[in-house]
Amino acid sequence: MNNYTRMLREHHLKATPQRLEIANALDCNGHMTIEKLYEVMLQKFNSISLATIYKNINIMIENAFIQEVKIPNEKSVYELSKERHSHVVCTKCNAIKDIMLDLSQTTQLASQVSHFKIDKADLVLSGLCQKCQQL
Amino acid sequence: MNNYTRMLREHHLKATPQRLEIANALDCNGHMTIEKLYEVMLQKFNSISLATIYKNINIMIENAFIQEVKIPNEKSVYELSKERHSHVVCTKCNAIKDIMLDLSQTTQLASQVSHFKIDKADLVLSGLCQKCQQL
DNA sequence: CTGGGTGCAAAGTATTTGCATGAAC
DNA sequence: GTTCATGCAAATACTTTGCACCCAG
Numbered sequence: 001m002n003n004y005t006r007m008l009r010e011h012h013l014k015a016t017p018q019r020l021e022i023a024n025a026l027d028c029n030g031h032m033t034i035e036k037l038y039e040v041m042l043q044k045f046n047s048i049s050l051a052t053i054y055k056n057i058n059i060m061i062e063n064a065f066i067q068e069v070k071i072p073n074e075k076s077v078y079e080l081s082k083e084r085h086s087h088v089v090c091t092k093c094n095a096i097k098d099i100m101l102d103l104s105q106t107t108q109l110a111s112q113v114s115h116f117k118i119d120k121a122d123l124v125l126s127g128l129c130q131k132c133q134q135l
Numbered sequence: 136m137n138n139y140t141r142m143l144r145e146h147h148l149k150a151t152p153q154r155l156e157i158a159n160a161l162d163c164n165g166h167m168t169i170e171k172l173y174e175v176m177l178q179k180f181n182s183i184s185l186a187t188i189y190k191n192i193n194i195m196i197e198n199a200f201i202q203e204v205k206i207p208n209e210k211s212v213y214e215l216s217k218e219r220h221s222h223v224v225c226t227k228c229n230a231i232k233d234i235m236l237d238l239s240q241t242t243q244l245a246s247q248v249s250h251f252k253i254d255k256a257d258l259v260l261s262g263l264c265q266k267c268q269q270l
Numbered sequence: 271c272t273g274g275g276t277g278c279a280a281a282g283t284a285t286t287t288g289c290a291t292g293a294a295c
Numbered sequence: 296g297t298t299c300a301t302g303c304a305a306a307t308a309c310t311t312t313g314c315a316c317c318c319a320g
Contacts, residue, residue, distance in 0.1 A: 014273090014274065014275070014318090014319055014320075015319075015320095016274095016275060016276080016318075016319070017318095018275080018276075019275090034309090034310095047276095047277070047278095048276085048277080049276070049277045049278065050309095050310085051276085051277070051278080051279095051310085051311075051312085052275080052276055052277070054309090054310060054311070055275080055276085055311085056275090058310095058311090068207070070205035070206075070207065071205075072203070072205065072255070072257055086245070088245060088249045088251050088253065090251065097249055097251070099245055099248055099249050101241055101244065101245055103241070106236055106238070106241065106258075107260060109236065110221070110223060110234055110236055110260050111262075113234055114223045114232055114234050114260075114264075115264070115265040116223045116225065116232070116260070116262045116263060116264050116265070117262045117263045117268050118223065118260045118261065118262035119261065119262050120207075120260065120261040120262065121258065121259075121260050121261075122207055122258070122259045122260075122261070123241075123256065123257070123258045123259075124256075124257045124258075125242060125245050125249075125251070125253045125255065125256050125257075126253065126254065126255040126256075126257070127246075127251045127252045127253035127254050127255065128251060128252045129249075129250070129251050130250040130251070133252050149293090149294055149295075149298090149299065149300070150294075150295095151293075151294070151299095151300060151301080152293095153300080153301075154300090169284090169285095182301095182302070182303095183301085183302080184301070184302045184303065185284095185285085186285085186286075186287085186301085186302070186303080186304095187300080187301055187302065189284090189285060189286070190286085190287095190300080190301085191300085193285095193286090194300095
């Protein structure tokens with residue numbers, strides 16, 4: 001039993017070939033739009049349906065196997081669930097990078113000011129990646 | 136010439152009655168979905184078209200008169216442009232609160248780690264508002 | 271076996287576009 | 296007067312659903 005099979009089962013998901021490939025694609029590419037994922041999946045399953053992609057993305061989100069990342073001015077991308085992290089995106093080439101930042105201070109302060117009980121912080125930083133700065 | 140007229144013109148937008156009402160609605164309600172905005176607009180303009188809403192929302196975003204706020208698991212909301220701020224959202228009742236947080240340290244650190252030139256930080260904190268915590 | 275996943279087609283929802291008319295400046 | 300906004304209808308894009316068949320466990 002391979003890794004992805006185990007990972008899927010831990011999230012109460014049957015390990016079908018299609019799902020294994022979604023897991024693999026997201027693992028290799030880091031962040032993918034639905035569109036891009038469909039494109040990649042078509043190479044392995046020439047008759048896969050977009051409906052299958054959507055159904056799987058949805059159930060995988062429900063079961064916390066993957067996460068949706070909403071990005072300003074761009075389509076959402078999806079990534080395998082992992083340790084909490086933030087995202088840096090390039091507004092020119094759309095590159096996306098994961099970044100570990102300690103937001104506990106900020107979150108705590110926000111909690112005091114707003115009187116909310118906060119349990120999640122989604123931060124997306126936008127700018128220019130190293131390459132695009134040079135152009 | 137009223138305030139909204141001036142504000143619209145500063146953003147190179149003609150001040151039509153429909154646009155003035157969009158500005159007013161967003162100003163009064165703080166954050167609105169397309170759907171909610173359409174609903175409110177219908178009360179003042181019984182034959183307004185959804186297309187008009189979309190066209191205006193889009194051009195207002197292009198001209199930085201308003202901003203889109205993308206929220207995890209929810210529809211996007213729109214707000215008048217103002218000083219940079221973060222958002223706290225209640226996962227139970229969907230309330231949204233603006234909050235001023237200093238993210239300069241975080242942004243600077245992110246910049247060093249990622250080698251990106253960062254010019255924007257979008258932070259959405261999710262949790263329970265004061266009321267929903269008590270239920 | 272049995273429950274649930276797949277692909278297909280169709281339906282549903284969301285958003286954009288083209289065009290004739292009308293209003294802002 | 297000229298430019299651009301509006302409303303309507305149609306087109307396009309995006310996402311979900313129903314169903315017959317098939318596969319993972």
